[in-house]
Amino acid sequence: MQHLGTDLARAASVLRSGGLVGMPTETVYGLAANALDEVAVARIFDAKNRPHFDPLIVHLADWNDVDRVAADVPAEARALWSALGPSALTYVLPKRPEVPDLVTSGLDTVAVRIPQLELARQLIASAGVPVAAPSANPFGFVSPTTAQHVADQLADRVDYILDGGPCAVGVESTIVSWTNGRAGVLRLGGIPVEVLSDVLGYVPEVQPSSSQPTAPGMLESHYAPGKPMQLLPHGVDWSTVNRMEGVRCVPWTPGAHGLDALTTSGSCQQGAQRLFAALRDFAASSDRELWMELAPEEGLGRAINDRLRRAAHRAEG
Ligand code: AMP
Ligand code: MG
Numbered sequence: 001m002q003h004l005g006t007d008l009a010r011a012a013s014v015l016r017s018g019g020l021v022g023m024p025t026e027t028v029y030g031l032a033a034n035a036l037d038e039v040a041v042a043r044i045f046d047a048k049n050r051p052h053f054d055p056l057i058v059h060l061a062d063w064n065d066v067d068r069v070a071a072d073v074p075a076e077a078r079a080l081w082s083a084l085g086p087s088a089l090t091y092v093l094p095k096r097p098e099v100p101d102l103v104t105s106g107l108d109t110v111a112v113r114i115p116q117l118e119l120a121r122q123l124i125a126s127a128g129v130p131v132a133a134p135s136a137n138p139f140g141f142v143s144p145t146t147a148q149h150v151a152d153q154l155a156d157r158v159d160y161i162l163d164g165g166p167c168a169v170g171v172e173s174t175i176v177s178w179t180n181g182r183a184g185v186l187r188l189g190g191i192p193v194e195v196l197s198d199v200l201g202y203v204p205e206v207q208p209s210s211s212q213p214t215a216p217g218m219l220e221s222h223y224a225p226g227k228p229m230q231l232l233p234h235g236v237d238w239s240t241v242n243r244m245e246g247v248r249c250v251p252w253t254p255g256a257h258g259l260d261a262l263t264t265s266g267s268c269q270q271g272a273q274r275l276f277a278a279l280r281d282f283a284a285s286s287d288r289e290l291w292m293e294l295a296p297e298e299g300l301g302r303a304i305n306d307r308l309r310r311a312a313h314r315a316e317g
Pocket of ligand 2: 134135143
């Protein structure tokens with residue numbers, strides 16, 4: 001039977017019965033299961049080859065459900081929710097005991113997101129359970145931004161893929177957490193830091209990625225296309241770049257160099273939307289290397305550059 005389609009009721013019933021669903025969201029496609037069903041959650045880790053130390057984000061249909069999974073929600077988290085509503089922002093909050101330790105990798109916090117994509121919220125509401133979902137790709141590889149990407153990579157490891165079209169944001173959520181009463185950003189993502197600062201009244205500290213992360217979204221090497229990548233500074237003059245056979249060159253914007261650029265107009269929103277598909281296209285091509293121009297280091301451009309740096313990062317030794 002075809003297992004990719006637009007049947008919301010079927011997707012919800014798969015979730016209720018302990019199965020795995022490829023779930024569309026505005027950021028990337030998730031690999032979703034009932035967050036309160038430990039056996040179903042274990043299947044997510046197996047399907048992705050994801051190490052158990054990497055906790056999952058719990059997706060809810062509405063902020064009113066937050067108290068089902070989290071306790072002592074900070075006032076600043078509520079303020080961010082009031083300002084932003086459903087969005088590409090994930091809140092790390094003190095967890096309730098009902099959330100299995102497998103979901104949170106034994107941490108005493110739980111990461112919670114209410115996605116902006118209405119179809120995702122409808123799916124979660126009709127399943128009637130909180131939904132744990134990491135990105136629907138094998139661990140360490142590029143995240144999926146279409147239903148077909150999920151089918152290409154996870155195929156029969158997922159029971160149903162709900163097609164919600166291409167992802168509008170295209171990079172994962174921004175993750176915010178609180179320590180000693182102050183907000184910090186654990187992962188750059190779809191909500192720019194500047195937007196958080198406007199609401200909070202101060203600039204939250206952004207944690208650097210590392211090879212020994214406290215949150216695995218901070219892993220230095222991730223989103224990798226499996227072949228060498230070089231990053232060129234934003235604004236580089238491509239006419240001075242010495243191009244070579246087998247090396248794919250991707251400028252940020254079109255120009256006299258005649259190369260296919262990532263964006264048509266330089267918009268970071270468009271760059272983010274197209275980023276993972278571009279990395280995937282390179283991975284599947286016969287090109288041996290990718291030279292890519294960085295985005296401007298502001299707004300959504302910071303999340304794009306974060307993903308590019310990690311995609312280009314090669315473990316030493
Ligand atoms: P993914 O959905 O694959 O992008 O991965 C979700 C990411 O959320 C993880 O890699 C972690 O970085 C982060 N995360 C999830 N739960 C927590 C938590 N309780 N504390 C800190 N970070 C978390
Ligand atoms: Mg991921």
